[in-house]
Amino acid sequence: MSILVTGGAGYIGSHMVHALVDAGERVVVLDDLSTGFRFAVPPEAALVVGDTGDAALVSRLIAEHGIEAIVHFAASIVVPESVADPLRYYRNNTANSRSMIDCAVTGGVKHFVFSSTAAVYGNPARVPVAEDDPLAPMSPYGSSKLMTEIMLRDATAAHGLGHVILRYFNVAGADPLMRTGQSTRNATHLIKVAVEAALGLRGKIDVFGTDYPTPDGTCVRDYIHVSDLVAAHADALRHLRSGGAPATLNCGYGRGFSVLEVIETVKRVSGVDFRVDLAPRRPGDPAAIVAACDRAREILGWQPRWDDLDTIVRHALDWQRKLGTMNL
Template sequence: MSVLVTGGAGYIGAHMLLALKDAGEDAVALDNLSTGAQWLAPSDVPFIEADVGDEAALAKVFRDHNIGEVIHFAGSIVVSESIRHPLDYYENNTAKTMTLLRACVAAGVKRFIFSSTASVYGTPERVPISEQAPIRSISPYGASMSMSERILQDAAAAHDISYVTLRYFNVAGADPKGRAGEIGKPTHLIKAAAQIALGHRKEKLKIYGNDYQTPDGTAIRDYVHVSDLAQAHLAALGRLRGDGSSITLNCGYGRGSSVYEVIEAFRRVTGEALEYEIAPRRAGDPAQLIADNAAIRTILDWRPRYDDIDFIVQTAMDWERHVAKKQGTAA
């Protein structure tokens, strides 16, 4: 049987395929290539270009590839974009997750891993944030994902599906071997900063707000390396195969870095200061998002390998150089 990875040509999905391949697992990638690129996925993994909302295409994939488990990454993930286009987010993240779950039920799939987000917590009352914190999304992105979590919970109860939902924090960095990374227009701090530091974007880095109630006034995020995140999903798969009960877990390092601290990490890695300018706060941005990760460490025995902001920055920089070389632009 094979593992279906939806969004397999995307940033996190491609790293998941690498983790499965490295573990000797049979996997199949599905992606509509709206934001991903097929070259990101390992070339020896079967690839299907299709939308996760296409029930007929899903039925064919499940049948032709003997799919036994699903790891679901396909969806839209940009908070600011979700505020401008909320209906697209409820369609892509919630309605299409329902379609995927219907296909799973029809095919008899019993194990499902859902890629969720810390955005479901909104502005937390306490930091670090535990899994028992109230769900109070402040963006359509967070709301669409919390709705999908509930739909999965109800579908699993009705159809004897075991699942793990991973709420991850700020994913960053790239495969240390240079096999995958983030592509496209930067929507997160570290990718944007890497492009500016390398001269691929001729502008100053924007800091969206320096008046938060944090030690240095800038927002604090729990940055987790994408390869560690993929390993967490692999550990979740192992739990489900061992007849583990369904569970929802945070995935983060349990400590955060402010925007200024990330900029300082770039100075350490590159040896040069990164120019920046202050911009207004963005809607939907809490002051702090830091995971309480005690549960995932205990339940999945998750042991991150790359918990170092300088290493995360270095791998992001290395990836941007690789992409620039691939595209024939200045590195």
């Protein structure tokens, strides 16, 4: 039996593939390489270049490889871009996910782990935000993910597909062994952008909005190390294999840092004082969002290992330096 990882050549997906291979699993990666990289996929995994919306291809992979579980990362993830081009997000994130779920049900796949997002909460009424709190996405990105959550729950009720939905907060850092990391060109993730500014790859960093109702006026987010997030996926898969019930779980650390706090951390860890410009708010950005994350620990037995902003930043810096030596 094998595990199908969609988006497995991308940032988070490639970390998952390495973790699965490390654990001795047979892994098939499906990625269109629009934002992923061949080098990020370990040679022990089979890489298939294709689209998650290609039902014939996905069905063939499920049958040929005896796929037991799907870990579904593939998605478009840039909030402002989703506001500007919503239909692309509903196609890539929602319609393609609907096709994946259909193929899973038809092909007899037992387990489905879905990469969702804290964006489903919108601007939460309370912080930390819990899994049962109201869902009110502020962007097509958040809505596209919420639609997939609903489809997955309905498919489970109708067809018995075991699933775990993991709602990510802000993912950062890199594999501590430096096998993979955030390699996307023109990335918008704050820590990635700040690291590039520290290393002279960007002339400056823009802070979007300084008038939010937060202690320093900038957005507050819960930053989780990518390796801890991947561990939650491995725990989710173990949970489902052992007969665990479907679950929807937050993945964060339960505390937030403002944009300015993150920038100051990058400056301190890197030893570089780079330029910071203040800019207007971007559409779709909530003021503050931090995870209530006890449920993942209780249900999955998840135990984070890298809960430290300095460590997250240092790993991101180390990966960016290594990336600069690679011929991509």
